[in-house]
Amino acid sequence: MLDFQRIHRPYQEELSAALERVMHSGQYIGGPESAAFEADLSNYLGAQTIGVANGTDALQVALMALGIGPGDEVIVPAFTYAASAEVIGLLGARAVWCDVDEGTFNLAIDQLSTLHTPQTKAIIVVHLYGRCADVAAVEQALPGVAIVEDTAQAFGAQWTSGPYAGQYAGTVGALGTFSFFPTKSLGGMGDGGAISSRKSDLLARAKRIASHGQSKKYHHQCIGVNSRLDPMQAAVLGVKLKYFNQSIESKKRLASMYLDALSGVDGLILPDIVDGHILHQFTIRILDGKREGLQAFLKEHGIDSMVYYPMGLHQQEAYKHWTPKVSLQVSERLSHEVLSLPIYEAMETEEVKLVVDTIKAFLS
Ligand SMILES: Cc1ncc(COP(=O)(O)O)c(C=O)c1O
Known part of the structure; x- marks a missing residue:
């Protein structure tokens, strides 16, 4: 399906230099490479973005930041990759299946009001195959329900009409999540992911959760996970973003x-x-x-x-x-x-x- 050698050939030297830079820096967790890529991503998307270890963690951390847990319902399309639903179960909540539209492969908006109950806390809107789902229509159908945009397959996709014309997928919901799995459109040389939000308090919470619930070293304010974007991946992705x-x-x-x-x-x-x-x-x-x-x-x-x-x-x-x-x-x-x-x-x-x-x- 993909030939990475051919994909990387035009900028092979830049990739090698980036990897060597990390190797010689001695900074193998966080550090300037991860910070620089986060800044580049935020700049590209026009929304603050943090790196995490992969797209599945990004979804889990996003749901944790929204406080999703037992007793909560999260609407999710039945036609997507397993990770979109798996994280709901990991947090003890219930996945509520929505069908998809056969023209767009994205959520069937007309089912949403039927699926909405007092327990509905969030919806995972998947932008499947690289096409933006209709987030504006989801907002209308589910007022007050938090939207997590699963943008694993749609980094760089944009709306060209409607209220979000000109915005990038993953930047208009409460939180947007991204995967940099090698085969993704912006893919690393291993696992990687990111979370984006225009709500700084929500993104700060997600950042804390992704770092064992701490915002200051050894001071843990909530239960979190260990999910970091590796600096080697950040360095590779920084090069690939230029050619994206x-x-x-x-x-x-x-x-x-x-x-x-x-x-x-x-x-x-x-x-x-x-x-x-x-x-x-x-x-x-x-x-x-x-x-x-x-x-x-x-x-x-x-x-x-x-x-x-x-x-x-x-x-x-x-x-x-x-x-x-x-x-x-x-x-x-x-x-x-x-x-x-x-x-x-x-x-x-x-x-x-x-x-x-x-x-x-x-x-x-
Ligand atoms: C729609 C969707 N969500 C989430 C993920 C999970 O991303 P990752 O493999 O980086 O954990 C993927 C990856 O294939 C995906 O396609």
Whole structure:
């Protein structure tokens, strides 16, 4: 799906220099590299941001900062990565499943008022595949409910219309969370994550929680966790952030090639790529039960593809105790239809053509 050597080649020397700088600094926890990257991130996003160890911790710490615990309900889409729901269970709260919209792959807004109860304390709004979910509509449907934006898949995505036009995903809810897992659009060379907020008191609480509940060394004010962004990752991410916008532009070009070449092909549905989408994934839907066959055919021709995700989270063994309150039929259907195709900044035009030709050969 991704070739890191090719991705890193244009700035390989800068990456090596950054890693060497950390090695020779002797500062392996926190320190200037982590602080510098946090400043760069805050600057890019236009909102204060702190580094943490990964995107799952970012979600857990965000919920802890909001005081989520036993007896609380947190609404979350059934069609997302497990981490979005797992953290709710870790804190002893209940995940309340929401279906997704088949056009956007994001939360089905029309179900939210049905799911809203006096116990609803928060909603995890996932910006899936790199497309901004409609946070303004969530706010209208759930007044007073805290919004955590799970921006693991959408760093750099922007709204281009509505009240948040021009803002970045992850900066308009109570808290936004990010993952810098290597395959993410802004990916490190290991785990990494961040939390953003425009509410300085909330972000200060999150920062304290991520540091064992202390704001002063050895003075612990609340129960916290140990979640730090490693300076090696911060140094790598600082370099990659400089090339981030360029990488998104390349992916947009590749996506429009896919869209042009696949439009009108029977048996598949193409994604609706709106402005502001960062193309973390280019996910098509294969109809008539042919997805597995196509994936195997692509594999035989040396082409990787991925299924994000093969079942709704409500169908997973670990989460079955959270019985759905509404129909999750779109999540269930998508889990049988979606297929993410390779898309990354160093991919060649010829490779897109090969993927397209192979898909067409299978479906004809
Ligand atoms: C939607 C979503 N949320 C959370 C995470 C968790 O991020 P991490 O792997 O950095 O813990 C991921 C990572 O795949 C994700 O896709």
